[in-house]
Amino acid sequence: MKVAKFGGSSVANATQLKKVGEIIKKDSGRKFIVVSAPGKRNKQDFKVTDMLINLGNAYVNHESYDEFLSIIIGRFREITTELGVSEYILKDIEQTIYSVLERNEPSDQKLDAIKAIGEDSSAKILSEYLRTIGLEASYLNPKDAGIIVSDEPGNAQILPQSYSKLYTLRNRPEILVIPGFFGYTIDGKLMTFSRGGSDITGSIVAAGVQASLYENFTDVDSVYTVNPNIVHQPKEITSLTYKEMRELSYAGFSVFHDEALIPAFKERIPVCIKNTNNPDAPGTFIVAEKESKEKCVVGIASDTGFSTLFVSKYLMNRELGFGRKLFEILEREDVSFEHTPSGIDDLSVIIRDNQLTPEKESKIISRIKEELKPDTVKVHYNLAMIMIVGEGMMNTVGIAQKATTALTKANVNIKMINQGSSDVSMMFGIQADDINKAIQSLYHVFFEDNKR
Amino acid sequence: MKVAKFGGSSVANATQLKKVGEIIKKDSGRKFIVVSAPGKRNKQDFKVTDMLINLGNAYVNHESYDEFLSIIIGRFREITTELGVSEYILKDIEQTIYSVLERNEPSDQKLDAIKAIGEDSSAKILSEYLRTIGLEASYLNPKDAGIIVSDEPGNAQILPQSYSKLYTLRNRPEILVIPGFFGYTIDGKLMTFSRGGSDITGSIVAAGVQASLYENFTDVDSVYTVNPNIVHQPKEITSLTYKEMRELSYAGFSVFHDEALIPAFKERIPVCIKNTNNPDAPGTFIVAEKESKEKCVVGIASDTGFSTLFVSKYLMNRELGFGRKLFEILEREDVSFEHTPSGIDDLSVIIRDNQLTPEKESKIISRIKEELKPDTVKVHYNLAMIMIVGEGMMNTVGIAQKATTALTKANVNIKMINQGSSDVSMMFGIQADDINKAIQSLYHVFFEDNKR
Structure with missing residues (x-):
């Protein structure tokens, strides 16, 4: 039994939903389907969830929201019409929206209920569409x-x-289409997960039904060894471990929300990243343990x-107690921080820029001056982080040498190296301007240069 | 005006003291002399301070101390006789000892007063000896x-x-010989510094009199680029900065107590490490700032x-708050710690073994388990640290590459790299067993291989 989750681009319009139908039909193991809200159909397009957030904000602020409402309903009308599913579905969606808006509830709860309409409608449409192509399928509310x-x-x-209840769904004979992104409290209130929450639902359902595989359908063929915006058509990663995925996700590998995978990881359920637009590509498997650790560097984030x-x-x-x-x-x-490399008389704290406002920065600096009486305290900006990831790396002589040689060849000054705290990664800090040449050179050494 | 401090081996016997006399005579700038207690004359010998501690402990525990007393007085008799200085000096030393023992004071204060006798006696002997060789010199009590x-x-x-009082000593016409290791409280109680305290006195006097140079006479020609027990006759360091000295002292460069230099460092007084047995060797200068930063790696500790x-x-x-x-x-x-390299989901704390007892270790581990609920907590033993030190290193492309290449050539697995927190050093952690081959290979790359 597999759980397949389809992201926003996979349910953005009728053409995409037909591909999803094909994919589900092709493998009878795909019993549990989790869907996002319709995403962008093209670069200029809007995501339904964003429009729902506009609607919700207008509603709670007592502003006019008719325009948002008609755009949202228009979008669903287009999808249902093109798919040729029963008109009843669109009516159901409309009715749900009106009943959510009319219901008397606190603002934050109301906003959650409105935001959830996208996923909920996707699930209703897809389940009906699956029936029209001859599959036995039901919409299942969270x-x-x-x-x-x-x-x-x-x-x-x-x-x-939740998990024991979910496990009983294994006995249902038909395909179950579940909207992602939200659940219900014990006393029946709808609550959404954090953004990217359809991945969370997929992972929860996979853990709950003890799926043999959790397929996460996106719009890329696989996870790449390096950022494809820096290296043209980099090699694909066929398989990586949860730990490797986590380290890669940390710096720039935003295929998805890696924290979302925790429920699946905990149950050691393998995950596969696949492309709705190219479902025959093998995709990238994320597994608890790798069989072969021969090629020890899997990716560079x-x-x-x-x-x-x-x-x-x-x-x-x-x-004592300085740190x-x-x-x-x-x-x-x-302010949460990423790393804290320290020398004998120095301590550095690596912070994501989004954690620091100028006000916080000056407050922190003056408190450090006052309470710790340091010789120096300053903030350096424009740092880029590079994470070389691979299980088995720690026990391989020469990885650091390969990496530092690649950076030296590219004439990149290494501002920081942190190796040894994690056993699956090695971190470099460099000037942000140097990032492209650094990654290109590292890619060449670790993934192209077969002599080494 | 220079301050010259002579360590235990320089005042261990008459032969050594004669060398000290020569050294002082040779440079009329050597106006302030600070001395240690007589050290070992050979490997099997005792240090006078250790014998004084035995004496003190026996005294406060009401045990017999006559033997210790006669060994100590015998040692001073030997020195004064061989030097041919006035008998009055030995009598003065004996009288001082007896009056210290008879004085009514608390135990810890008594012990300090007894421990200080070695330096005090050295200063009395040396000042008298200087007069016999025609120099104008006085003993000066702290x-x-x-x-x-x-x-x-x-x-x-x-x-x-203290400093303004010390500054007035510049007006004294003669050479002043000051015992190291102790001072007096405002109400006149004698108190010793921590062990190695003659270096502290020298540094304080140098700062106080605003010396042009603080000469620290030991029994080595200079500070070496690497540990001479690992590399045979390594190159000498001619000049290094305070900051470099501090980083080198951290791991294994125990020429002296680097914390002792703080008073001199604060006043930016240059320090020179010299050899009493080879005073014409240039020694190693420790300065606030280096003129040329061309050779950026100065030493490897x-x-x-x-x-x-x-x-x-x-x-x-x-x-938030995990660290x-x-x-x-x-x-x-x-437990104080040295470094805290951290990964995304990992944190390592590097601790000197002397900070951890098995009891503390198990207490810490169980508290971590209880309060932080980690996935893993464990202690790895037998780590060696290597510190590559040099100002200007941070802005030199390729230092990390050179170092990692040297370690890889020596087939050393790098367990840890910490670069970038300090701007004058780069740290490597390796298995303790690999330390000799690692240092030999690094020495070769940084100090012998002139092509690079």
Whole structure:
């Protein structure tokens, strides 16, 4: 039994939904289908969820929302008409929208209910379409599926009792189409997950029904060894482990929300990233353990948008509690950080730029000056991080040498190296401007140069 | 005006003291002389300070101490007789010892007063000897010199008012011989510095009198580029900066107590390490700033005896306060640590083995398990650290490449790299067993291979 999740681009219009129908028909193991809300049909297009958020905000602010409403309904009308499914489906969707809007409930709960309409409608349309192409299929509301969540609008967490209820769905004979992105509290309130939440639903259902495979259909053939915007047509990764995926996702591999995979990872269910537009491509498998660790570097992720907070103080390493106090200052400003490389008398904190506002930065700096009395405290901007990832790397002599040689050849000054804390990755910090030549050179050494 | 400090081996016997006399005579700038207690004359010998500690312990425990007393007095008799200085000096030393023993004072203060006899006697002997070779010289007690310290027996800290008093000593016409290792509280109690404290006195005097140079006479010609126990006759370092010295001292460069240099460093007074047995050798200069940064790697320090506490937890980097809580646990057990390299979901803490007892280790591990609920927590032993040091390193492309290539050639597996937190060093962690081949290969690449 497989769980297949289809993202926004896979359900964006009738043409895409027909491809989805083909894919489901082709493999009778695809019993549990999870869908996103319709995404963009082209670059200029809107996502239905964004339009629903506009609608919701207008509604709770007592502004006019008719235009948003008609755009949303228009979009669903187009899809259902082109697919040739029963008119009843569109009426059902419209009715759901009106009843959500009319219901008396607090604003944040109302917003969640409105946001969820996209996925819910996708599931209704797809299940009906599957029936028209001769498959036995039902729409299954998350409440009936047993997806029970915490009472946190926009950031619901799955509750453990969900899984045993989900497991009973294995006895259902037909294909079940479940909308992604939301669940219900014990007392029946609709709550959405964080954004990207259809991946979460897919992963939860895969864990719950103990699927043999969780297929995640997107619009790329696979996960690439490096960022395809930097290297033209890079090699594809055929298989990687959860741990490798996690490290790659950290810096720039945004195929999906890697945290969404936790429920599937916990049950050691293999995941496959596939392309709705090219379903015969093998895709990328994400597994608990790899069979062969021969090729130990699987991918190189990179991302810009980092800064470094540098603090130095003579004899820092004799000062008990220095690091702890520094982290407390960051914590009090609600700033989370990525890494904390330290020298004898220096400590650097690598922070994503989105964690720092100029106000927070100056507050943090003045508190550090006041409380820690350092010799130096400053922030360096425009840092890019490179993560070379692969299980087995730690026990292979020469990986660091290959990497540093590649960067030196490309004339890239290495601002930072962090190896050894993680056993599946090695991190480099460089000037953001150098990122393209750095990645190109690393790609060449690790994936093209077969002599080494 | 120079301050010259002579260590234990330089004042160990009459032969050595005669060399010291020659050295002082040769340069009329050597106005302030600081001396240690007599050290070992050969490998099997004892240090006078150790014997004084035995004496002190026996005394406060009401045990017999006559034997220790006669060994100590015998040693001073031998020195004064061979030097041919006035008998009055030996009598003065004996009288001082008896009056210290008879004085009514608390035990810890008594112990400090006894420990200080070695340096005090050296200074009396040397000043008298200098007069016999025709120099104008006086013994100067630290109280009269103005070395005022905090009331912390065995760990006295210099008080800032000392410096202006010391500055007035510039007006004294003669050579002043000051015993190292101790000072006096405001109310006149003798207090010793921490062990190695003659270096501290030298550094304080150099800062106080605003010396043009602080000469630190030892028994080696200079600071070496690498540990001479690993590489035979390694190249000498002619000049290095305070910052470089500090990083080198951290791991294995124990020429002296680097913390002792802080008072001199703060006043930017240059320091020169010289050899009493070969005073014409240029020695090693330690300066605030280097003129030429051409040769950017100045030395490679190494040390064994480290362990790593490794903690991993899925999604650790989203958990605000994780690092802070971990450091708090270590702090509560009074464990200070060296470095904290971190991955996405992992954090390692590098700890010197002397910081961890088995009891502390198991306490820390169980508290981490309980409070942080990690996926993994374990301790790895037998780590060696290598520190490649040099100002200007950060802006030189290819240093990391050279280092990793050297280690790879030597077939050394790099367990850890930490570069970028300090701007003058790069740190590698390797298996302790690999340390010799690693240092030999690095030495070859950075100091012998002139083609690079």
